[in-house]
Amino acid sequence: MxxxxxxxxxxxxxxxxxxxxxxxxxxxxxxxxxxxxxxxxxxxxxxxxxxxxxxxxxxxxxxxxxxxxxxxxxxxxxxxxxxxxxxxxxxxxxxxxxxxxxxxxxxxxxxxxxxxxxxxxxxxxxxxxxxxxxxxxxxxxxxxxxxxxxxxxxxxxxxxxxxxxxRKRDIESKLWPLPIEEMHGIGKRTTEKWKKLQINTIGDLAKANERTIELHFGINGIRLLKKANGHDERPVDPNSIHEFKSVGHSTTLPFDTNNEGKILKEIGKLVQMVQQRLKRKKVCAFGVQLMIRYHDWRTITRSKKIEEPLQEDAAIYSIAMKLFKDHWNGESIRLIGISTYDIVDQKYAYKQLDLFEYESEEKKYRLNETVEQLREKFGEKVFRNLQEITEDESTPSPIRTSFQRDFLEH
Missing domain, CATH: 3.30.70.270 (Reverse transcriptase/Diguanylate cyclase domain)
Structure with a gap:
C-alpha cells in the first residue's frame, strides 16, 4: 500500500x-x-x-x-x-x-x-x-x-x-497530551461536555469507550475518536473548491403552481436546508441568489449582495422573499432554487453589533449551536414545526436536487 x-x-x-x-x-x-x-x-x-x-x-x-x-x-x-x-x-x-x-x-x-x-x-x-x-x-x-x-x-x-x-508513531508523545479543546473538529462550546466525561486530553478520547462516545456525541463522536487514534481516510479533493464557492438547494415542485403561499413555503424549506449546510461547513455568505424555472422551462436567476455576512435562516429568507416578490411574473413555477455565494469562513466573518445586541447575539448563537448538534446526532427530523406536524402527510414530497448544477449552467 x-x-x-x-x-x-x-x-x-x-x-x-x-x-x-x-x-x-x-x-x-x-x-x-x-x-x-x-x-x-x-x-x-x-x-x-x-x-x-x-x-x-x-x-x-x-x-x-x-x-x-x-x-x-x-x-x-x-x-x-x-x-x-x-x-x-x-x-x-x-x-x-x-x-x-x-x-x-x-x-x-x-x-x-x-x-x-x-x-x-x-x-x-x-x-x-x-x-x-x-x-x-x-x-x-x-x-x-x-x-x-x-x-x-x-x-x-x-x-x-x-x-x-x-508521524503516526509520534501520536502518543506529541498529540495525546494536548488538551481536548485543541483538537481539530471539537468546538469551544462543546469542550465542557467532553470534560464532564473525564475526557480532558486527546489521549483520553483516543482511549475512550466507543459506545459511550456514540451515546453522547453520535456518529461524529466516533469519527473524532478514530482521528484521535491517527485514522483519517479522507482524500485530498481538489473539486471541493466548487462546494466552497456556493451553498444552495433547489426543489422541483410536485406540480406546476402559481400559488404564492405554497411557493413561499417551499422557499422557506430551501432556506432552512441552506442554513444548515452553512452551519455544518462553518461558513457565511455575502450574497443570496434565487432561481425560478417556469412551467415552460424558461429560467431566470436574480441575486443580491450584502455588506454583512449571512448565516441565519431569517436573514436569508428575508432577502430570498424580496427577490421573489420583485421578480416573479405570476406565472406557474416548476422549480425553485436558493443559493448563497461569496462564501467566507465564519471565523473571518464580522457583524456590526452595538453593545446591547452583542449579548443577545451570543445567546442566539449558542442556541443555534445546540440545535445543530442535536440535528447532527439524531437526524434532520428531530425538530418539526407545528405547521409540518398538522399538515396532510399524504401530500407527495417534492424531489430535492443539488442546486449547484443549475446555478452554474443557467
Whole structure:
C-alpha cells in the first residue's frame, strides 16, 4: 500500500498579514481587522501576533480590545484584497501538484505523495514556505503527516512560520497530551461536555469507550475518536473548491403552481436546508441568489449582495422573499432554487453589533449551536414545526436536487 504524504498549509494571521504586506509601515505593530472600527461598535475579526500578545482576540468587542491595547491600529476588512492574496497563494501550491484542496480562504491541503521519489517532504515544505514569504510577503505554518487530520494538527503546533512533522508513531508523545479543546473538529462550546466525561486530553478520547462516545456525541463522536487514534481516510479533493464557492438547494415542485403561499413555503424549506449546510461547513455568505424555472422551462436567476455576512435562516429568507416578490411574473413555477455565494469562513466573518445586541447575539448563537448538534446526532427530523406536524402527510414530497448544477449552467 502506497504511503500518503499530506501537507496542510495555514497562513499566519492572514488578513492582518495581507494588510502589512500592502502597507509595510504596519509591520511589527499591533493591528486588528474589525467589522466596524468605531470604539462602541463591531467586533475583532482577526489580529496580528503583536496585538494577540496584548490579549486581543477574535470576536472580542472593539472597545475591550482597545482597553487591552490602546495603541491598537484598527482597519476595516478588504475582502477583495484578501481574495486576491488567497488566489496567489493557491497558485503557488498548484505549481507543485494538482492535488490541492482549499478548505478556506487561507488554508489548504496538498497530497505530495509522489514527491517522495524526488526528496524529503520537509524540503518541499521549506521551499513552499519560502516562496509564500518571498513572493507574497505572507508568513505560513505547514504540517506534514500521513493524513489530513494529523497534517492539520501539525500545522497548529508551531506558529508563526513553523514546519512540523507528525508521524503516526509520534501520536502518543506529541498529540495525546494536548488538551481536548485543541483538537481539530471539537468546538469551544462543546469542550465542557467532553470534560464532564473525564475526557480532558486527546489521549483520553483516543482511549475512550466507543459506545459511550456514540451515546453522547453520535456518529461524529466516533469519527473524532478514530482521528484521535491517527485514522483519517479522507482524500485530498481538489473539486471541493466548487462546494466552497456556493451553498444552495433547489426543489422541483410536485406540480406546476402559481400559488404564492405554497411557493413561499417551499422557499422557506430551501432556506432552512441552506442554513444548515452553512452551519455544518462553518461558513457565511455575502450574497443570496434565487432561481425560478417556469412551467415552460424558461429560467431566470436574480441575486443580491450584502455588506454583512449571512448565516441565519431569517436573514436569508428575508432577502430570498424580496427577490421573489420583485421578480416573479405570476406565472406557474416548476422549480425553485436558493443559493448563497461569496462564501467566507465564519471565523473571518464580522457583524456590526452595538453593545446591547452583542449579548443577545451570543445567546442566539449558542442556541443555534445546540440545535445543530442535536440535528447532527439524531437526524434532520428531530425538530418539526407545528405547521409540518398538522399538515396532510399524504401530500407527495417534492424531489430535492443539488442546486449547484443549475446555478452554474443557467
Amino acid at each position: 502506497k504511503h500518503k504524504v499530506i501537507l496542510h498549509i495555514d497562513m499566519n494571521s492572514f488578513y492582518a498579514s495581507v494588510e502589512m504586506s500592502y502597507d509595510p509601515k504596519l509591520r511589527g505593530k499591533p493591528i486588528a481587522i474589525a467589522g466596524n472600527v468605531e470604539k462602541r461598535k463591531g467586533i475583532i475579526v482577526t489580529s496580528s501576533y503583536e496585538a494577540r500578545a496584548k490579549g486581543v482576540q477574535t470576536a472580542m468587542p472593539v472597545w475591550k480590545a482597545l482597553n487591552l491595547c490602546p495603541k491598537l491600529i484598527l482597519l476595516p476588512p478588504n475582502f477583495e484584497r484578501y481574495k486576491s492574496a488567497s488566489k496567489a497563494m493557491f497558485d503557488i501550491l498548484r505549481s507543485y501538484t494538482d492535488l490541492v484542496e482549499p478548505v478556506s480562504i487561507d488554508e489548504g491541503y496538498m497530497d505530495v505523495s509522489d514527491y517522495l521519489s524526488k526528496g524529503h517532504p520537509y524540503q518541499l515544505a521549506e521551499e513552499i514556505q519560502r516562496r509564500l514569504q518571498s513572493e507574497l510577503d505572507l508568513p505560513s505554518s505547514i504540517g506534514i503527516a500521513p493524513n489530513k487530520f494529523l497534517a492539520k494538527m501539525a500545522s497548529d503546533m508551531k506558529k508563526p512560520l513553523g514546519i512540523t512533522i507528525l
